[in-house]
């Protein structure tokens with residue numbers, strides 16, 4: 001699905017060869033500042049590499065329109081934005097921005113169940129806890145129904161038990177719907193338990209080259 005060839009970005013990332021397979025759960029681990037977020041940002045063209053090439057479904061990212069790419073490859077940033085308004089407003093905003101068809105309240109409630117958030121759609125999103133806001137943002141990404149979900153520490157604000165439950169639900173969602181999940185996590189436990197592939201980055205380089 002994604003193929004890296006001699007990719008360099010500033011002096012932050014230097015990846016000779018990397019394949020990320022589709023319909024799999026890939027976890028990216030590594031110490032703080034090693035380049036994990038930078039890697040995710042390359043995948044949906046928020047940034048572009050200085051040299052080398054990244055292919056998505058055999059097509060060079062440089063030849064794919066960024067807006068079009070981001071309809072299929074959606075990123076959840078480390079500190080996602082929550083807007084004033086209801087949970088429903090916050091769920092629909094991703095669809096509105098990407099000019100996708102809006103969905104029914106039933107569908108919205110269904111997605112809240114995937115992220116195990118037991119709240120009403122008309123509750124104020126700003127009153128939610130940090131971990132609950134994180135799950136609203138995650139539900140917003142799921143609603144976009146992308147081929148690839150890029151998640152940057154989606155469970156950083158959750159306790160260990162909730163984290164396990166949410167990631168498990170997310171992995172099941174990925175498998176049931178033939179999605180591709182690429183997730184940065186600080187938790188080696190999560191990575192070892194759920195990932196089909198683990199990418200470890202050290203100072204901008206793959207710990208195990210040529211995966």
Ligand SMILES: Nc1ncnc2c1ncn2[C@@H]1O[C@H](COP(=O)(O)OP(=O)(O)OP(=O)(O)O)[C@@H](O)[C@H]1O
Nearest residue numbers: 010012030031032033034035036037038039078184
């Ligand atoms: N646009 C940029 N210009 C210069 N330096 C940058 C830029 N973006 C990131 N960096 C630096 O690159 C390094 C890697 O950043 P990145 O956010 O990818 O790390 P990370 O592995 O995701 O870290 P964390 O786990 O702390 O989120 C950091 O030292 C960061 O300061």
